[in-house]
Amino acid sequence: MAELNPEVVAEILKQQHSVINTGRTRSLEFRLQQLQALKKSVQQHEREIIHALHQDLRKPEFEAYSTEVGYFYDSIGYIIKNLHKWIKRERVRTPIVHFGSRSYVYSEPYGSALIIGPFNYPFMLVMDPLVGAIAAGNCAVIKPSEYTPYVSQIISKLIGECFDESYVRVIEGGQEANSVLLQAPFDIIFFTGSVRVGKIVMKAAAEHLTPVVLELGGKSPCIVDQEANLDLAAQRIVWGKYLNTGQTCVAPDYVLAHQAIRKKLIAKMKEYILAFYGTQPRFSPDYGRIVNLKHWDRLNGLLEGAVIAAGGQTDRDDLYIAPTLLDEVNWNDKVMEDEIFGPILPVLEYSDLQQVIDAVNSRPKPLALYLFTNDKQVEQRVMSTVSFGGGCVNDTIMHLVSPYLPFGGVGSSGMGAYHGRHSFDTFSHKKSVLNKSTRINPSFLFPPYNDKKLGLVKRFLK
Incomplete structure (x- = not known):
């Protein structure tokens, strides 16, 4: 060409x-x-x-x-x-x-x-x-x-x-x-x-x-309630996050874990990282790489000064970043500024669900939201008060697979x-096409207008 x-x-x-x-x-x-x-x-x-x-x-x-x-x-x-x-x-x-x-x-x-x-x-x-x-x-x-x-x-x-x-x-x-x-x-x-x-x-x-x-895209939250099935939540979060090495627009960008279960959830997510990718994920045939050096450098910068609960190993020559969990994260940390789009998962702690709802709603509307809970009231509260493109309850990513569900974002x-x-x-x-009848001609619509015609219009349009 x-x-x-x-x-x-x-x-x-x-x-x-x-x-x-x-x-x-x-x-x-x-x-x-x-x-x-x-x-x-x-x-x-x-x-x-x-x-x-x-x-x-x-x-x-x-x-x-x-x-x-x-x-x-x-x-x-x-x-x-x-x-x-x-x-x-x-x-x-x-x-x-x-x-x-x-x-x-x-x-x-x-x-x-x-x-x-x-x-x-x-x-x-x-x-x-x-x-x-x-x-x-x-x-x-x-x-x-x-x-x-x-x-x-x-x-x-x-x-x-x-x-x-x-x-x-x-x-x-x-x-x-x-x-x-x-x-x-x-x-x-x-x-x-x-x-x-x-x-x-x-x-x-x-x-x-x-x-x-x-x-x-955007920062898609994953909320894990104290009533969640933690084993199932850990398995599905780890799969959804590290699929395609975290380079998925609807990947869980960060986890909001209730304070009563945060440590247990992290422990279980570590277990599933090990189960999925082994002790050395870089040698796993099931784990990919970052697309290029530009994105690798950006992701590697997010690890500086972070509290690493799992993973953290990197190799620039191989474009490799291990499946990584970050603990003790707060909203002001660098990793919470923009969408991560890589295999780094920050875990934040919360005690009150309303604080979570307010925090998510105060930020740009995410492409996805994931909620893990067995409490129907919590489910209803989150689904009815938080705006996001689409998501799952008790799963991640899988809403994309249904041809019956529209996939798209909202806001930014x-x-x-x-x-x-x-x-x-x-x-x-x-x-839009109106196929008008030729047998009926509503002449009262045409000038000259008078009170009788106005009365007829008011009968139809009120």
Whole structure:
């Protein structure tokens, strides 16, 4: 491809809009054909994808398949199965003032979608939005993360083999490529990444009044009540935190443990770190690495002066940071300033649930919240008073897996949602149409007005 510049991107958009204007992307048959072709292409390159994930992130095969490739299969299969229902126009109720008429909502594609992906789940977090874009009848431009070059290359390869460039294409590159793409008038932008870059994306989109979906992050709390099953809580927190070496946008960012159980919880989490990764996690085939030196240096800096309850070992040359627990943490510590996005888990202590609620609510709204308790009153109190994108009671991470639940943030953790039907809706404009009766003509609506006509209007509109 020629060097990426505004003129090249303008030509890409021109080609994609030409495809959209033919109307062929709107048919159910076409959409299903493209989705099936995409699934087949991923199946053909499955081993290469898993290998690329290991090269970029040292991701274990189990995690590579279950959280990226397998998740993709599940997502695209669900959408293929249900798409025929979603694309139909939806008839809705019509007010009595429009007696004899009918009301419909049509789902139509936006046009050309720009999908910018992150490094932590570099395959799934571009392919899953792409499935939604195709299902809704759009064309797409995919920009994978430059931090995961091996995955970026295999995505470019399989998309190139699967689709014509005028329909779906991949643009590789770094920040310069992002900057050029964001200058262009795409019809919708789907971005997954940091809050800082999310603001840049939204500002650029505002220049063209382009709708955006922002899947960001934040400090997701994990509250462990004194009535929780501590063994189960420790197991599921350790799994959710150190999955993908902590580089998960919805990983528990910190634990708020009731003072009555904090020490027991830490002890049990140490036991599960040992059970999962052994005495030397760096040699475990089930434990990955930090994506690059920039992120390793940032994470390593969070360990300075910290009280380490478990782990803490690091190796810069190997991009290794052990699964780490921090104890005696307070809200003013450096580790509590920003999202950690790595294998470091601070544990804070609380005595009063209201203090926890107030503390979480006084900070930017998190992408996820996890609560471990067997007390229904505590559950109701937290769920009804704390704002967050989504989460679990007595588990971590797993709310992402359901195609029936919308996934997305709120406030600074993002806007918009996807997964399952919500992916289709996110990439569709909902067009409202009133089909007016020609047999009934409400002449009282038209001038000249008088008191009698006003009286009739008041009968209907009150």
